[in-house]
Amino acid sequence: MKTIDITTEYITLGQLLKFAAVLQSGGEVKSFLAEVRVTVNDEPENRRGRKLYPGDRITVFTKPRVDLEISR
Numbered sequence: 001m002k003t004i005d006i007t008t009e010y011i012t013l014g015q016l017l018k019f020a021a022v023l024q025s026g027g028e029v030k031s032f033l034a035e036v037r038v039t040v041n042d043e044p045e046n047r048r049g050r051k052l053y054p055g056d057r058i059t060v061f062t063k064p065r066v067d068l069e070i071s072r
Contacts, residue, residue, distance in 0.1 A: 001067040006054070011070065013040070013058070014048035020068055022060055037061040 004011075004020055011019070014029040023032055033046045039059045040050060052058065052070050060066040 001057075001069055003069050003071045005071050007072070010051040010053050012048065013038070013045060013050040013052060016052055016058065016068065016070075017048075017060070020066070022062070022066055 002020065004016060013033075014026060017023045017029055017032065018026055023029060029048045033048055038045050038061070040052065041057055042059075054070050054072040056070045058068040058070075060068070
């Protein structure tokens with residue numbers, strides 16, 4: 001599991017996917033979330049604006065699978 005440290009109160013799912021190098025640009029986020037299964041705390045999520053807080057766990061079901069955790 002990769003830990004992502006943030007200095008703000010939250011980070012959006014779209015920002016996280018770019019920051020964690022899952023995607024190269026923000027323009028890819030919407031179509032990526034429509035095609036690839038992503039969960040936040042084991043619940044399916046497809047909103048790029050979803051606010052993620054420290055302690056949240058994100059799984060991106062790509063090959064290889066990407067597991068992320070938000071930390072402060």
